[in-house]
Amino acid sequence: MTDEQTDKQEFNLDSPQWYLNRELTWLEFNRRVLHEGQDPRTPLLERIKFLAIVSSNLDEFFMKRVGGLKQQVGAGVRSLTVDGRSPGEQIAECHESVRDILRRKEELEEELLGLLAEQGIRIVSYQQLDRDQQREADRYFHDNIYPLLTPQGMDPAHPFPFISNLSINLLVVTRYENDDHFFLNRIKMPTGVGVPRFIRIGGGHLYIRFEDLIANNLAMLFPGLLIESCSLFRVTRNAITEQNAEKANDLLAVIESALRDRKFAEIVRLEVEPGMNPSHRGMLAAELGIDEGKDVFAAKGIIGKRDFFQIASLDLPELRCPPHQPCDHFRLTGESRNIFHIIREFGSLLLQHPYESFECTVLRFLREASQDPKVLAIKMTLYRTSADSGIIPCLIDAAKNGKQVAVVVELKARFDESANIRWAEQMEETGVHVTYGVVGLKTHSKVIFVVRRDFDGLRRYAHIGTGNYHAGTARIYSDLGILTCDPVIGEDLTELFNYLTTGYAPDRHYQKLLPSPRVLKKALLEKISREIALHSEKTPGRIQFKTNALEDKEITAALYKASMAGVKVDLIVRDSCRLRPGIAGLSENVSVISVVGRFLEHCRIYYFHNGGEEEYFIGSADIMKRNLEERVEVITPVEPPELRAQLRRFLEFQLSDQRSAWEMQPDGSYVQRSGEDQVSCHEKLIRQAEKRLSDAQQQVKLRRKKIIKRKKSVVKE
Known part of the structure; x- marks a missing residue:
């Protein structure tokens, strides 16, 4: 046994001293x-x-x-x-x-x-x-x-x-x-x-x-x-x-x-x-x-x-800060086509709020679903919403338009109970099928599920997000979402909603989604262990988590083990964090930063290098015991290369931030960074969204010019 191995065994991961x-x-x-x-x-x-x-x-x-x-x-x-x-x-x-x-x-x-x-x-x-x-x-x-x-x-x-x-x-x-x-x-x-x-x-x-x-x-x-x-x-x-x-x-x-x-x-x-x-x-x-x-x-x-x-x-x-107006999503701007056709063309779209408009993405998705005669069913989880979000009217319109509408309302959303009771009663009166989730579990997931009769048969579309369906917070919270027609994710969501609306058969089989309370924690622990096993000098392991809180002891202990094995662990944790970084022999390969600035950090991203076969996940769950064991959460993989590249830039902006990032010290205190680049990650993400939109609009103009030129050429001939 080497001295290094002996040193690693000295850390008792059950000892309270390693947990804040x-x-x-x-x-x-x-x-x-x-x-x-x-x-x-x-x-x-x-x-x-x-x-x-x-x-x-x-x-x-x-x-x-x-x-x-x-x-x-x-x-x-x-x-x-x-x-x-x-x-x-x-x-x-x-x-x-x-x-x-x-x-x-x-x-x-x-x-x-x-x-x-x-x-x-x-x-x-x-x-x-x-x-x-x-x-x-x-x-x-x-x-x-x-x-x-x-x-x-x-x-x-x-x-x-x-x-x-x-x-x-x-x-x-x-x-x-x-x-x-x-x-x-x-x-x-x-x-x-x-x-x-x-x-x-x-x-x-x-x-x-x-x-x-x-x-x-x-x-x-x-x-x-x-x-x-x-x-x-x-x-x-x-x-x-x-x-x-x-x-x-x-x-x-x-x-x-x-x-x-x-x-x-x-x-x-x-x-x-x-x-x-x-x-x-x-x-x-x-x-x-x-x-x-x-x-x-x-x-x-x-x-x-x-x-x-x-x-x-x-x-x-x-x-005040310079005014910020969320821009259109670059794939949806200027598009009068049915949104389901656009999603089908690209497979999946990554949404970044508040940089991209909630109104022109999520609400448009639900609004068109409520009006599209080919849409047969809409299912949704509702944790928090607002009077002006347009969500409830869309669901009511869908029911009036003869669609099967099922909404899982979380009545125990703290401080929003009264509002959620009102929404539930209002929807029930107009024919929406309202349930209150699974007894003993809070439904915290952020999912809209749509079944549509396409030209080639039934197809399932979905929005899976990290933030609530709330128009107000969508302007001040930094959140992510995905619009997708991935057929496997659609199958998984069918299983999920059958569980939520009946409360039975919790041991359902999921192929891509990582829901809690039965799957997510076990999956995260297995993926951390896999990262340790795949780590080598040639292919160094890397784990990157962005979450609001890291509170669960077992996940924290697993990340300590990953660090001791040499895996680089980057954590972006908004508030509560039990893990102490930078302790020699225990967590010297872990960095913890907290980003505090113009927008409230709210999204969750889970990244594993996986020996080069990288995995990215986004969803509603923080790394807290309550989220992993006592709530219904949904984490989804993000697989298209273009979307992964967007998530990579998002993470790098935050990890390299020199204006709004604070670095946790081994004793749990924080020191604010003070580098030369004083442009915060929030401002960079605003500019990036605007550039994506500008580039897309420029491409549309070029395509139109080519079409006009081609038409003129045909006329001359």
Whole structure:
């Protein structure tokens, strides 16, 4: 046995030291997002946007991740994560990390408000307004806010009121003149009812916060009383309220019940103004049932910084990134032919969003399918969509046009449950066959399956993607998709939908697709092992994964083994990553980067060198235990050489990025690259899509000129 082999055996891949914590690495990702707001290279309103994104992300983190950990603590769970932490230890470390992020957010807010003021965009206090401006603000309060407010007293006749999730509230202390007895009152701010958080005064860009305006008009709400103090507070409730769907007779009723429960779920965080009276802070913590020392966060500046999205969306192009309009797909531009004829001509088309239009590719595919008299059936999985995406109307039109339409709706898509219930009911009313997937599994796959009677018989067409069928996110998420008429993939999708719509016979045979939960994880582990076996000095092995998260322990351990065998492993992981790169003898052949920039990285690519017989896969699954074992996901091979070449360029742009890429260090921290090429991969992908389109349009012009020239020649003869 060589010394090298002896060294390799020293690594116990079950040891927690080789695995980073999922929650802490996700918070580390938010530090990278926040850095985009701190980076002076980023346009000002985009910096404001990143501040709002981090704030929104942290809200969701407390609702989902901290909420889930608190449930584990409450249930007495003592088992440790693969990185060796108990639920209580994770909460404590997350709180520490969050407090540091909050401090950085507060510093950034102060800086950005100063920069906005330099650009004539001022957010001021009521007291900073002149008298005329105050009168204008008071009129706005009287006409638009005052009728919406309902002060709630807190005394023996008025028990502590219900505080809704993420609501912004004023705790107002009042008393009668010449009376030392104080009254506590709560006023809920009018969010979500058409009143903006930042109220414009005058015709320019002068704003005050609605809570500031309310606080300076309390005399209207409490006539004859003296206002002793008023302080803002905000609560976050646990969003993990799932019931046992496996034992339910009606899944729809279970989800509706869970949504009701979520409104009243336990509090996981209380945010207060730093200057709040300590006794009032303690009273709120006690009434809300939380630990004042651990779960209360003093928030300087604006509480609920997610509302800065309003400022970030101001129509000031000079303070934003250059406008980006997704272009047509180069194979579909100027083509009035039926889209199924085009797909049949090329076999498969690779789609890149938001660089190429969702409207002119995916939505066009579904729209034409709903109207084409030769289309007999449409089947689809629906995880998230939007009111303006056009997806639901197309499905309804298809059913009205006599086509067999079956849609698998995931009711448990977190925070989209209500919308999905509405879509499901609306489709059912118009004849669409709606099912809710397989009991015990979330359906997270992104698939549209179309059966069409072509000139030579039935043919199956499909779209398989990495992103949701959501028009809004298709403009800001970086995703991939494929339109194909590959007959084998069509056969596999027939098997998949038969499983989804019946819930039976999970051991179906798939020839090309790698679905979870039965196939994908096993296939990835086998392909990693194959890469190790095929690795040699002559044909070095290589694995490249692009994913949102690398959390599964078995896959992480397999990648460690690949590195120890000499296989080069390149990982592009957006947020949570358990693997520690660059450890001598263990992961020195692994690099991990995270790309954070203009668009949110969301696509998944899996590449294996395979001894020269390269394999590329794209699909919906991240490398997380839940995705591989508890969800229905679909990964598809990408086989046409032209499409593989596009994926290769996509990966190389990201791997070589010197503007938006961060390199993970062995301890789990990240260092942003700072090379000479300051054009981000996102900008390069925009240019590449535009060039593909321009080249295609030029070829069309040349073909037309040749046709015209040929016609003229015939006429002369």
